[in-house]
Amino acid sequence: MHHYSTITANTLALRLDMQHIWRMVLPEMSYNAPFLSHGLLSVAALHKAHLLPARRDKYLDLAAYHQTRGMEGFCGLFISIDENNWHPAFCFSSTIVIYAFSSAGQTADAMADILQIFVLIRGIRSSLLGAGRNLTQTPFSAWANGIWIVGENDEASYDFDPPLDHSALPLDTFQALRRLFAFYRTNLSDCNREDYEFATLQLRKSAILIVHAGPQAEIGMVMFFPYVISANVMSDIQAKDPCALVLLSYFSVLLSLVEHQFWYVQGWSRRLIEAIDLRLDGNNKFSKVAKWPKTTIARLEKS
Structure with missing residues (x-):
């Protein structure tokens, strides 16, 4: 001990x-x-x-x-x-x-x-x-x-993009999340579109927490994500549905921003993005949407 x-x-x-x-x-x-x-x-x-x-x-x-x-x-x-x-x-x-x-x-x-x-x-x-x-x-x-430094249910505080000048987040993070939201809105049916739109907004919430935390971004600012997504999205993750894999690829970017601070998760973002890339290989529609997470993680690893 x-x-x-x-x-x-x-x-x-x-x-x-x-x-x-x-x-x-x-x-x-x-x-x-x-x-x-x-x-x-x-x-x-x-x-x-x-x-x-x-x-x-x-x-x-x-x-x-x-x-x-x-x-x-x-x-x-x-x-x-x-x-x-x-x-x-x-x-x-x-x-x-x-x-x-x-x-x-x-x-x-x-x-x-x-x-x-x-x-x-x-x-x-x-x-x-x-x-x-x-x-x-x-x-x-x-x-x-220490995780909810912006109120968990204070939705108005998550409406606007915070400045990224002093953040480790890529400068195009919020634009990328908006593109993901638009992709789900355009390509999913009514039965599961809302679940994926909500999940994307939770990734946005995680990104905003990371920005406000500065150099003290706790891992919980990313790992609240699993318990807020819907059972339908969880089922899609289990089934390795391309929509869920794309969602996980964006989650991987946020994980990569905190994993260097926490020894037990180091290397996880790379593991995930490689597994997702392998699963999406040959599926141009979804691979295109997952390109931003893949290139971003590669760039963050080199920096």
């Missing part, structure tokens, strides 16, 4: 108040929740595997051990989640997401991996943050406040 508390915890967020939760609140809570201790130790082992390539296999094995032990306790608790125990369960679920993103949780199929992560995040949201539960009334309020 020493490595976790002194080093790893501070790599899991950029804002000091969010780091404090990882560094102090979770370890203290884990004293009465052994499964959470295993989750934190698993994350620490993943971090060491990242830092020490020569000993990578050893630490990945250790991470898998602690993840398995933690899951045993978590699953036993999950069937009886209530107001008295959902806090440690929610915290452990955050370690599951980190594990799924890390090399320990990856397979050779990037599309299957991202689907699993999206399903996981949606499940956490519905199971642990349902029933009127809200992070703002918990010791983890900074996790929510």
Whole structure:
């Protein structure tokens, strides 16, 4: 736990108040929740595997051990989640997401991996943050406040393009998202057009959060996306529908803007865009729309 508390915890967020939760609140809570201790130790082992390539296999094995032990306790608790125990369960679920993103949780199929992560995040949201539960009334309020630096439901604040002069976002980001919105409006039928238009607006919301955050763009500013898209879009992702693949390609651009700050997601945007490009190969209509994400990620990697 020493490595976790002194080093790893501070790599899991950029804002000091969010780091404090990882560094102090979770370890203290884990004293009465052994499964959470295993989750934190698993994350620490993943971090060491990242830092020490020569000993990578050893630490990945250790991470898998602690993840398995933690899951045993978590699953036993999950069937009886209530107001008295959902806090440690929610915290452990955050370690599951980190594990799924890390090399320990990856397979050779990037599309299957991202689907699993999206399903996981949606499940956490519905199971642990349902029933009127809200992070703002918990010791983890900074996790929510640090992401929604522009009010989540303050729709008027998302109506206008913020200036990109001091942002890492490409200068044509909002134009590209408008083109994507127009593509869906023109090419989709009434039954699913609204779902994709809404999803595109959520990508715009993510981009605006990143702009306002400046150099402190938290990963949650991108990863709220899986839990706000519709079940229809999720089904299309599972089916590898070209419309969903194009949407994921634009999501990949936003992920690429934060992944260099968070070791466990590094390389993910490249994995996704390559898998999407392979799937869209030969489909000129959709490949053309996905060209902007592909060229943008390639350019960002070189900068």
